[in-house]
Amino acid sequence: MSQILTTKIASNPRERLPQEENGVLFPHADRSGEFAVREFESDVAALASPEALTESWLSTALQLRNPEWPEVVGFTCEPVSANEFDILVRLRLRCADSGDGAPATILAKFSRPLPSPQWEDFIRQSFAREASAYQELNSHYACRVPGLLFAAADGQHFNLLLEDCGGENYVANESPDEHQPEHEAVLQELAQLHGCFVRTSPATAPEWQLRQRDSARFIAHRYRVGVEALRGVYSGWLAQGHFSLVEKFADYVADWHRYERHILTLSHGDARLENVLFQRDGGACRGSLLSWKLAGVRNPMYDVASLLSNDLSYVARNNSEAALLQRYCRVFEQSGTQYPFREACEDYRFNLFGPLIFNVCASGFLQDTLVQNGELIKRIRRNCMAIFDWDAMTLMQKRRNVIA
Known part of the structure; x- marks a missing residue:
C-alpha cells in the first residue's frame, strides 16, 4: 500500500516539501481549508517527454487531484514553450463525460535531459521548489499563477500538471526598441x-x-x-x-x-x-x-x-x-x-x-x-x-x- 505524507504549509511555514527518492506530489485542501501536499510513492511514474503521455497516465494523475473527475479518453498536445531545462505544452482533453468541473485544457511541463549527472540534485531541488511555490501562491492572491494539479519526480524526470490560465508566450514585435x-x-x-x-x-x-x-x-x-x-x-x-x-x-x-x-x-x-x-x-x-x-x-x-x-x-x-x-x-x-x-x-x-x-x-x-x-x-x-x-x-x- 502506498504511504502518504501530508505537510500543512499554512500551519508551519518552516516545514519542508516532502522530497523522497521517487514520488508523486499533489496539492489538496483538507477539511479545515488548509493547503497541503501529499506524496505517494511511485503511484504514477514521471515521464521523460510529452510523447510518453497516455490517456491512462493523465486520468490517474488528475484523479489524484480530484477523484470525481472522469477518465481521459483522448487528448491533443500543442507546444507552448521550450528552453534548455524544460518543455511546456498545452493539452486539450476529451473526457468520458463532463464530470465535476473537469478541466478542458491543462498545461504540462517536462524536464529535459540533464547535461551531466552532477546537476541531478540541483535540478531535483529546483523542481521541488517550483511545486512548493505554486502551492504557496495558489493559497494567496499575490499574483497571477496557474494552479498546481499534480507533480511527479524520479531520479531523472520531473513533471508538472497545471491549470491552464490561458495566454501565449511573448513574441517580439518587429521593432525591439519600442517599449512593450x-x-x-x-x-x-x-x-x-x-x-x-x-x-x-x-x-x-x-x-x-x-x-x-x-x-x-x-x-x-x-x-x-x-x-x-x-x-x-x-x-x-x-x-x-x-x-x-x-x-x-x-x-x-x-x-x-x-x-x-x-x-x-x-x-x-x-x-x-x-x-x-x-x-x-x-x-x-x-x-x-x-x-x-x-x-x-x-x-x-x-x-x-x-x-x-x-x-x-x-x-x-x-x-x-x-x-x-x-x-x-x-x-x-x-x-x-x-x-x-x-x-x-x-x-x-x-x-x-x-x-x-x-x-x-x-x-x-x-x-x-x-x-x-x-x-x-x-x-x-x-x-x-x-x-x-x-x-x-x-x-x-x-x-x-x-x-x-
Whole structure:
C-alpha cells in the first residue's frame, strides 16, 4: 500500500516539501481549508517527454487531484514553450463525460535531459521548489499563477500538471526598441507579489525558498566556471570591456550575495518574458508567471532588474527604465509599505548584477552548446551595458567595504 505524507504549509511555514527518492506530489485542501501536499510513492511514474503521455497516465494523475473527475479518453498536445531545462505544452482533453468541473485544457511541463549527472540534485531541488511555490501562491492572491494539479519526480524526470490560465508566450514585435506593454504587465504582477510577501525574512521564510547568503560560495564557484566557458567563445560575441567586467566581477560574487538587503520579499528569481504567459483583451495585457525554480528571499529589485536588464534592448531600456521603475513603486506601495523611488533606484542599481550572475552561471551549465546560444550571449551584453550605465561597480565596491 502506498504511504502518504501530508505537510500543512499554512500551519508551519518552516516545514519542508516532502522530497523522497521517487514520488508523486499533489496539492489538496483538507477539511479545515488548509493547503497541503501529499506524496505517494511511485503511484504514477514521471515521464521523460510529452510523447510518453497516455490517456491512462493523465486520468490517474488528475484523479489524484480530484477523484470525481472522469477518465481521459483522448487528448491533443500543442507546444507552448521550450528552453534548455524544460518543455511546456498545452493539452486539450476529451473526457468520458463532463464530470465535476473537469478541466478542458491543462498545461504540462517536462524536464529535459540533464547535461551531466552532477546537476541531478540541483535540478531535483529546483523542481521541488517550483511545486512548493505554486502551492504557496495558489493559497494567496499575490499574483497571477496557474494552479498546481499534480507533480511527479524520479531520479531523472520531473513533471508538472497545471491549470491552464490561458495566454501565449511573448513574441517580439518587429521593432525591439519600442517599449512593450508586456513589461508593464509583468511588473504589475511582480509588484503585487513583492508587496504581499514584503515582511518575509530568511528566518521566517519556508525552507524551500532560496537564501542568497546560503548559496554565496556555491554560486561564486559556478560563476567562475561560467567565466571560463565564456572565455573560449567571447571573441566576436562580447566586447572586450564586457568580458573584462564579467571576469572582474568573479571576485565580488560571494560578497554580493552576502550583503544584507533592508527590504526582502519572496521573489520569482528568473523574471523574464519567456517565463510568462500573456493574455490580451483589446489594448489590455495581463501576464501569468511561470517557472518558479529559483524562487527565494531577495530584494524586490532583483526581479525588476532581471526583467528589464534581460529583455529590453539598450535603446528601449534607456527610453522607458525610469517610467517602469516609477510604475512598479506605485503598485508596490499599494501593499502599505513605502518604497521611495530614490531607494528603489539604488536597490535596482545594485541588483543589476543579479541577472549577470545568473546568465554567466548558465553559460557554465550550457558550455557544450554555448556557441549556439546567441540569446544567452545577447542577455549578457545587455546586463553589462546596464551595469555600465548605472555605474553599478562603484556601488558594489562601496557596499563590499561595508561587508568587510
